[in-house]
Amino acid sequence: MTRLIEVERKRQLTDDGEALKQMLDRLGWAPGPAVTEVDTYYTRPDVDYMQTVECLRVRQRGDFAEITYKPPSTEATHSADDVISKPETNVHLMPGNACRAEQLLENIGMRRLVRVEKHRTVYRHRSHPDVTVSVDTVVGVGVFVETEVLSADAGAAARIVSETEARLGVSDCPVVDLPYRDLALHHASA
Secondary structure (H helix, E strand, O other), X not given: OOOOEEEEEEEEOOOOOHHHHHHHHHOOOEEOOOEEEEEEEEEOOOOXXXXXXXXXXXXXXXXXXXXXXXXXXXXXXXXXXXXXXXXOEEEEEOOOOHHHHHHHHHHOOOXXXXXXXXXXXXXXXXXXXXXXEXXXXXXXXXXXXXXXXXXXXXXXXXXXXXXXXXXXXOOOOOEEOOOHHHHHHHHHHO
C-alpha cells in the first residue's frame, strides 16, 4: 500500500480573505460548506510537543470527531521553501465521543496545551482532485490560506503547492511555518 504524505504550506492573509475567495471563484474552485473546527491540543509531561513540533489533538466538527497525531518535525519534514511533509495518524471517534477522548488523554497524563477555534472553508477544483485550498479564520489569531496536496511524491506535491499559490496570487503573502496551536498559544500569552 502506498503511503500518502500531506504536503502543505500556510500563508497569512493581510485581509479578511474575501479577495482570495473571489479569485478562487473566478478560477473555478468550488467551496465546500463552511465549518467550524475546535481543536484541543495536548503534550506529554516528559516531552514538550512545542519543542519537538509534534501534534496530538482532538478535533470536533459538528457530529464528527477524531484524534490526530503528527510526528516530530525534522529537517526532512520541512523543505527550504517552507513546505511541510508529514505522515499523520487519524482515529475517527463515534459522534459525541470527543469529550471522552479528551478525558482519556488527560487520564493517561497528557497535558492540555490550548483550544483553537477555526472557521474553515475548503475549496476543490475538478481538474486538481488531490489539491485542497482552505481559507481559515482562527479566532483571536487571523486569516490564513493553506494549500495542501496528498501524494506519495513529496517533491512533486511541493511543486503543485507552489504552482497553485502562484495561480491564486498568494505567493507574496507571508509564509507561516507554525501550526495554529503555536500561534494561538502565542496570542494567548501576548
